[in-house]
Amino acid sequence: MIHVIASIRVKAGGVPAFLEIFKANVPRVKKEHGCIGYVPTVDADAGLPAQNRDEDRVTIIEQWASLEALHAHLKSAHMLAYREQVKDLVKGVSLNVLKEA
Secondary structure, eight states: OEEEEEEEEETTHHHHHHHHHHHHHHEEEEEETTTTEEEEEOOOOOOOOOOOOOTTTTEEEEESOOOHHHHHHSSHHHHHHHHHTTTTTTTEEEEOOHHHH
């Protein structure tokens, strides 16, 4: 199993519109072969000094059965359509693909 942390920088004020589009796609993603978990999150104020909060960031926490499943996900028709829908809302994306140590 692999874990993916996708950090999506959204244009100022665009998080609600981004999440509406993103959440509409989640049921399709969860039906994909190899998808174990797929959830959007936003920063919570935990009052911790080391916390790096950003109101214009959405973090996607994903779990996939394999790298092959992740690669298939990224090429799927619904993900291509999703990226087209959010392209004017997204400033940047960074990925961390992780395996158990």
